[in-house]
Amino acid sequence: MNEEYLWDKSGEPDPEIKQLEDVLGTLRYQPRPLQLPELTNEKRKKGYLPWLAIAAALLVALFAGVVWLKLQSGGLKQNQEAVAPKSVQSPKSKVTPSTTSTPEEVVPENKIVQNNAFALHQRKDFVAINRSRQARTPAVQTVPSKEALLAKEQLLSALRLASEKLNFAQRKVQGPAGNPIRNQHKIG
Amino acid sequence: MKSLFQQPPGTLLLVAFMVMASAFTTQAQGPRIQLGNLDHLATKASDTVDVTIDERLIQLAAKVFNEKDDDEAQIKKLVQGLKGIYVRSFEFDVDNAYAATDVDSIRAQLREPAWMRILNVTSKKEGNVEVYLSMNGPDITGLAVLSVEPRELTIVNIVGPVDLEKLTKLEGNLGIPDLGVEAPKKRKNEQ
Numbered sequence: 001m002n003e004e005y006l007w008d009k010s011g012e013p014d015p016e017i018k019q020l021e022d023v024l025g026t027l028r029y030q031p032r033p034l035q036l037p038e039l040t041n042e043k044r045k046k047g048y049l050p051w052l053a054i055a056a057a058l059l060v061a062l063f064a065g066v067v068w069l070k071l072q073s074g075g076l077k078q079n080q081e082a083v084a085p086k087s088v089q090s091p092k093s094k095v096t097p098s099t100t101s102t103p104e105e106v107v108p109e110n111k112i113v114q115n116n117a118f119a120l121h122q123r124k125d126f127v128a129i130n131r132s133r134q135a136r137t138p139a140v141q142t143v144p145s146k147e148a149l150l151a152k153e154q155l156l157s158a159l160r161l162a163s164e165k166l167n168f169a170q171r172k173v174q175g176p177a178g179n180p181i182r183n184q185h186k187i188g
Numbered sequence: 189m190k191s192l193f194q195q196p197p198g199t200l201l202l203v204a205f206m207v208m209a210s211a212f213t214t215q216a217q218g219p220r221i222q223l224g225n226l227d228h229l230a231t232k233a234s235d236t237v238d239v240t241i242d243e244r245l246i247q248l249a250a251k252v253f254n255e256k257d258d259d260e261a262q263i264k265k266l267v268q269g270l271k272g273i274y275v276r277s278f279e280f281d282v283d284n285a286y287a288a289t290d291v292d293s294i295r296a297q298l299r300e301p302a303w304m305r306i307l308n309v310t311s312k313k314e315g316n317v318e319v320y321l322s323m324n325g326p327d328i329t330g331l332a333v334l335s336v337e338p339r340e341l342t343i344v345n346i347v348g349p350v351d352l353e354k355l356t357k358l359e360g361n362l363g364i365p366d367l368g369v370e371a372p373k374k375r376k377n378e379q
Contacts, residue, residue, distance in 0.1 A: 144252040151241060151249035155267060158239040158275045162344040163358035165333045169317040170356060172309040 219302065219322035219330025221345045223276045225293045229341065232285050233278035237342075241273045266355060270348035277342040286341050291334070294343055298332055315340065328352070 004011040013021070144152075230236045241249070246267050253264040267273075278286065298305070298320045307319035315337030322330030331350045335342040346355075 145248075147245075148248045148252045151245040152252050154239045154241055155246065155249045155273065156263070157237065158241065158273045158344065158346075159263065159266070159355065159358055161237065161275055161277060161342065162273075162331070162333055162346065163355055165317055165335050165342065165344060166319065166352070166356045168314070168335075169307045169309045169319055169333075172311065172314075172317070173307060 219332075219345075220272060220274065220347050221294065221297050221332055221343070223274060223294070223343060223345070226276050226278070226290055226341070226343070229278045229286055229290065232280060234281045235277075235279040237275055237277035239273060239275035243271045243348075246270050246273065262354065263358070266351060266358075270346060270350065272345075272347040274345040274347075275343070278340065280339045283338040285339070290341065291336055294334055298334070303330075303332065331355075 005013045005017065230238070250264050250267055253260040255261045255264065280286070295318075297303075298318075303320045303322050305318055305320050307317070309317045315335060317336075318334045320332040320334070321328055322332075328349055330348070331344070331346040331352070333342070333344040
């Protein structure tokens with residue numbers, strides 16, 4: 001056996017060595033340019049994540065908005081019910097039930113008794129109410145809540161003040177040219 | 189620096205919420221003036237009027253107006269569609285009890301293009317009155333009246349489609365003293 005061949009490939013190779021070289025030579029390193037694999041499914045999945053997050057955020061925000069609107073309208077209805085709660089008659093003056101009266105109708109103040117809105121709310125929560133029967137039964141009278149009366153008073157006070165100031169300004173500028181406020185209001 | 193899509197989903201969610209929340213707040217606020225910086229004047233004033241009525245309270249109050257009464261029916265129509273009414277009025281025992289910066293803080297909010305000053309009355313005896321309108325195209329979306337007198341400071345802010353003509357005509361009704369202002373005659377084509 002020629003050992004020089006094993007050392008520096010000089011001289012005659014041994015047939016077995018040559019055979020081994022032929023067999024294993026197919027597996028030797030062959031230089032070639034780097035080829036990156038195409039986008040894997042995992043990366044594609046990751047690419048969807050931000051869009052998924054945005055869509056989820058929009059959905060959650062939309063849901064929150066709907067809930068908020070529901071709560072708002074629910075609160076409004078509750079207040080309307082507080083304005084027109086079930087009739088409470090004073091012992092001094094009894095009101096005869098009228099079939100023509102509507103829930104919107106306001107009775108004179110001497111015939112009504114102020115009702116506690118909170119107590120009404122609590123009663124609504126704990127007592128079963130047949131709403132369909134309530135709807136069929138005409139309401140006898142409505143009692144404006146304290147909050148509504150206070151709001152009305154404040155509203156009138158604010159409008160009085162606004163009207164007074166506007167009239168003062170109008171009085172000062174009113175001349176041959178006419179009413180400037182009115183003219184401004186007619187824009188468009 | 190990371191791009192938007194490299195941020196964690198939680199951050200994106202938070203940002204989306206903040207954007208939504210700010211949009212809701214901006215829409216809800218509208219032509220409303222912040223009057224909180226005048227609250228300190230209440231301690232100096234001899235009389236204070238503080239009215240804060242939001243849309244819910246306006247609707248609540250509108251329910252108790254008696255439609256059979258002409259005056260109340262008129263006011264009910266006037267307040268329909270309004271989003272809020274805010275009033276601060278301070279009366280003082282001495283002249284100039286408030287600072288010019290108090291008035292400036294209000295005027296700073298009443299600038300174009302959001303607001304348009306339609307009237308500015310200056311009177312040494314009776315003080316100054318400025319009337320501002322917030323418009324969205326041809327529609328009025330808000331009104332602000334700023335009255336500055338030596339012993340009185342009043343700001344009225346009405347948010348919503350207010351009818352100025354009806355509001356001006358209110359004087360003389362519901363116990364409001366009539367200052368003798370004649371209502372302008374209607375044109376023939378308006379009748």
